[in-house]
Amino acid sequence: MVDSAAAMKVPTDMPTAPHEAAPDRIAPPEAAARQMAPGTGREPVRETDVLVVGGGPAGSSAAILLAERGHRVVQLDKSRHPRFHIGESLLPANLPLFERLGVAGQVRAIGMQKWGAEFVSPWHGGRGETFNFTDGWNKSLPFAYQVRRSEFDEILIRRSAQQGVQVLEGCRARNVEFLPEGHPDGMRVRVTAGNDDGSSVSWLARYVVDASGRDTLLGSQLRSKHRNSKHNSAALYGHFRDAERYPDEKRAGNISIYWFEHGWLWFIPLSDGATSVGAVVWPYYMKSRKGPVREFFLDTIAMCAPLAKRLTNAELVSDVEATGNYSYSCDQSYGRGFVLAGDAFTFIDPMFSSGVLMAMVSGVAAAEALDTCLRQPEKYAAAMKEFDRVVRHGPKEYSWFIYRITNPTMRDLFMAPRNDFRMKEAMLSLLAGDIYGDTPIWRSLRAFKAVYYIFSTLSLKRSLRALRRRAANIRPDEPERMTAG
Numbered sequence: 001m002v003d004s005a006a007a008m009k010v011p012t013d014m015p016t017a018p019h020e021a022a023p024d025r026i027a028p029p030e031a032a033a034r035q036m037a038p039g040t041g042r043e044p045v046r047e048t049d050v051l052v053v054g055g056g057p058a059g060s061s062a063a064i065l066l067a068e069r070g071h072r073v074v075q076l077d078k079s080r081h082p083r084f085h086i087g088e089s090l091l092p093a094n095l096p097l098f099e100r101l102g103v104a105g106q107v108r109a110i111g112m113q114k115w116g117a118e119f120v121s122p123w124h125g126g127r128g129e130t131f132n133f134t135d136g137w138n139k140s141l142p143f144a145y146q147v148r149r150s151e152f153d154e155i156l157i158r159r160s161a162q163q164g165v166q167v168l169e170g171c172r173a174r175n176v177e178f179l180p181e182g183h184p185d186g187m188r189v190r191v192t193a194g195n196d197d198g199s200s201v202s203w204l205a206r207y208v209v210d211a212s213g214r215d216t217l218l219g220s221q222l223r224s225k226h227r228n229s230k231h232n233s234a235a236l237y238g239h240f241r242d243a244e245r246y247p248d249e250k251r252a253g254n255i256s257i258y259w260f261e262h263g264w265l266w267f268i269p270l271s272d273g274a275t276s277v278g279a280v281v282w283p284y285y286m287k288s289r290k291g292p293v294r295e296f297f298l299d300t301i302a303m304c305a306p307l308a309k310r311l312t313n314a315e316l317v318s319d320v321e322a323t324g325n326y327s328y329s330c331d332q333s334y335g336r337g338f339v340l341a342g343d344a345f346t347f348i349d350p351m352f353s354s355g356v357l358m359a360m361v362s363g364v365a366a367a368e369a370l371d372t373c374l375r376q377p378e379k380y381a382a383a384m385k386e387f388d389r390v391v392r393h394g395p396k397e398y399s400w401f402i403y404r405i406t407n408p409t410m411r412d413l414f415m416a417p418r419n420d421f422r423m424k425e426a427m428l429s430l431l432a433g434d435i436y437g438d439t440p441i442w443r444s445l446r447a448f449k450a451v452y453y454i455f456s457t458l459s460l461k462r463s464l465r466a467l468r469r470r471a472a473n474i475r476p477d478e479p480e481r482m483t484a485g
């Protein structure tokens with residue numbers, strides 16, 4: 001048992017009025033009682049209400065809001081910020097979250113305004129079709145930002161610290177041990193972590209938020225992480241200087257998505273003049289690489305004439321990164337003493353730039369659920385059920401489109417969008433990330449899906465060919481169950 005004065009002030013999972021909780025939160029974490037880890041005699045053990053693993057958008061969103069509500073929060077990141085991360089194109093629905101988290105001004109200062117998304121298809125004469133968010137159903141979400149994630153994630157994690165979270169960088173959570181029920185201070189987990197300097201530290205926590213991203217700390221530990229059997233792709237990416245931008249101010253910041261033979265490519269203009277370019281490809285194509293990854297990446301870009309043209313005078317100024325086999329989900333999003341947020345729970349193909357939004361939404365949902373559980377433990381079941389609903393909603397809605405986006409019927413519909421039954425406006429809401437809350441788009445999206453099925457049936461041979469090709473493309477080349485990112 002840990003003899004923590006701070007812990008004694010906050011009874012186990014009992015309702016805690018914010019004004020009572022605040023002194024615990026702002027007390028220097030080192031002042032919280034410490035003792036040696038039972039059994040080891042080496043690691044200092046500290047106590048906290050919530051331990052957040054990960055300093056990405058999911059972890060920081062959860063940490064900021066939990067701290068604001070008066071809970072003691074410790075947030076660990078194995079890296080030190082600023083650090084590189086992929087995932088630079090945000091959605092309009094991110095903006096209200098920035099307001100809520102108190103970072104809107106800072107994100108505005110680093111962001112490139114993104115007013116829409118352009119889809120370019122070689123099967124439609126190489127032309128582009130632009131979706132402007134201003135044409136969407138919800139006129140209050142007209143644009144988003146493209147950001148360097150090193151800067152964006154740093155804004156969020158510094159905000160965490162500002163709100164009273166004890167942020168520890170260069171500190172990697174290694175293990176989560178689940179404690180037997182009945183701990184006198186209501187502690188349910190012991191999280192053990194290793195610092196950069198080789199030292200170890202442990203925390204007892206009422207809850208842990210696993211926001212460790214694709215490292216999937218708990219999904220791997222609990223062996224609940226599965227490859228997505230309906231999708232399978234890999235990615236290559238890097239940054240260019242002097243890529244060609246559209247001269248029109250309202251188009252210059254758009255993301256461009258280029259379909260090509262082996263998948264699709266992205267072009268994301270950043271505010272400092274750099275451009276992020278990436279290729280999302282089927283596994284067979286990735287496996288065909290014979291030479292260095294840099295050459296392979298440049299050769300891949302060369303296969304897409306309209307993108308290659310925009311990069312004619314550009315220079316690749318970064319290393320080229322590769323990520324293999326990356327769609328997965330964990331069986332459970334929560335359990336006794338833990339929740340999984342963002343990529344730590346599930347990862348879907350980034351075609352719709354939805355990852356950061358879903359990570360932040362799940363971080364916010366985690367904060368809301370845990371706040372309820374800590375204050376009103378009797379509402380645990382309802383709070384977690386609602387959390388689970390929220391974290392599954394986005395991946396489910398986007399996945400329907402992701403699984404079909406390389407189908408010729410879907411490409412036809414994207415390249416000639418129609419607004420019958422307000423289908424185009426509903427699609428724009430989806431592209432804007434406006435899928436949470438009371439949005440009225442669902443009937444129109446159902447109409448879109450019905451039109452897709454009708455057109456697919458009308459071109460039955462072509463559809464069946466595409467289905468067979470896709471089934472071959474996503475065939476796994478590794479065992480079904482994965483234990484690491």
Ligand SMILES: Cc1cc2nc3c(=O)[nH]c(=O)nc-3n(C[C@H](O)[C@H](O)[C@H](O)COP(=O)(O)OP(=O)(O)OC[C@H]3O[C@@H](n4cnc5c(N)ncnc54)[C@H](O)[C@@H]3O)c2cc1C
Pocket residue numbers: 053054055056057058059076077078079085086087088089090171172173174211212213214215216217235236237278323326341342343344350352353354355356357359
């Ligand atoms: C190729 C590619 C392109 C993408 N493009 C986009 C895009 O354009 N737009 C978009 O919105 N999304 C995109 N995404 C998705 C996006 O990157 C993620 O969905 C998003 O970053 C998830 O946020 P997160 O907070 O869950 O995890 P992360 O952002 O990955 O953060 C996890 C954090 O946890 C830390 N960590 C990991 N393990 C530990 C540990 N054991 N202990 C302590 N700390 C740990 C890491 O250092 C990291 O800082 C893309 C993804 C890929 C792979």
